[in-house]
Amino acid sequence: MPLTSRLLFAALLASLSFSALGERLRIVTEPWSPYVIADDKQVSGLDYEMTNIVFKRLGIDVQWQFLPWKRCLMMLEQGDADGVLDIVKVAEREDLLLYPNEPLSDVNWVLFQANARPHPFNRLEDLQGLNIGVSPGYLYSPEFDSSALFTREPAPSHEANFGKLVRGRIDLMVTDRVVGQRMLDQLQLRDQVSQLPEVISRRAMYLALRRNVGMDLLVQRFGAELKRFKREPAYAQLVAHYTGETLQLPATSSSDPTVIGAEKTVEQHESSAL
Structure with a gap:
């Protein structure tokens, strides 16, 4: 059997193991608006x-x-889930997970402070002796995650971290820039909490699948289809709806009239601290 035919057959088997057999791919994730939004009424979000x-x-x-x-x-x-949504790609997880070539979103990890207790931050050393609110299991950057300069205090939710920040139980908290800005509005904290401008790190977020028979081909197919979708106007509409960022769609390529590219025109003005 030719190589192409074998690959197609393997991909078909991967599909048969789910939909054609009446099964579903089990994906787990944590809600964090605007990437994943889950409430009593509906589930939505950009990456979802x-x-x-x-x-x-x-x-x-x-x-x-x-x-x-x-x-x-x-x-x-x-082994109770087949995959996970919105996870960073790190070497220590590659024995367990397969990642597509195309990420879903890029996040900017930033710090938030209580306006009544400001803490200027330009470099990691500025955090010495502080208590920083984090989310359990999250990876921010190798330097931040391993630093002994400060204490990392986990909280069960992003809302809990903001509450601890306002009450003075932590000095600063870290979360994604877009997530944090959304929560300031949802929790009505704009007069009490503000974002520090420096970025701890920028990380790509992926849909990753457990290593299993046929999953490597499914991951490749997912990445290829995701890349195609991100060249369509529908992708730009989702980004605008959930983040407020505007994407400019270039003119249709003369070599491929069915493909429309989408490039971000919104510049991030934060500078990297690490």
Whole structure:
């Protein structure tokens, strides 16, 4: 059998193991608006919707579970989930997970402070002796995650971290820039909390699948289809809806009239601290 035919056959088997057999791909993630939004009424969010669109095009049904991040990681390790949404790619997870070539979103980890207790921050050494609120299981940057200059205090949710910050139980907290800005509005904290301008790190977020038979080909197909979708106007509309950022769609390529590229025109003015 030619190589191309073998690859197509393997990809077909991967699909058959789910939809064609009446099963669903089990994906876990933690809600964090605007990437994943889960409430009593509906589930939405930028990365959630992109993932659903891509899997629908691939003919794969998905079963979602929304859990605290540390529980998501535990389910992956125990084999109780097939994949995870919005995870960073790091070497220590490559024995367990497969990542597509195309990320879903890029996040900017930044610090938030209580306006009544400001803490200027330009470099890691400025955090010496402070108590920093973090989320369990999150990876921010190798330097930040391993630093002995300050204490990292986990909280069960982003809302809890903001509450601890306002009450003075922590000195600063770290989260994604877009997530934090959304929560300032949701929690009505704009007069009490502000974002520090320096960026701790920028990380790409992926949909990752557990290493298993046929999953490597499914990951490749997911990445290729995601890349195609991100060249469509529908992608720009999702980004604008959930983040407020505007994407400029270049003119259709003369060599491929079905493909429209989408490039970000919004510049991030924060500078990297590390």
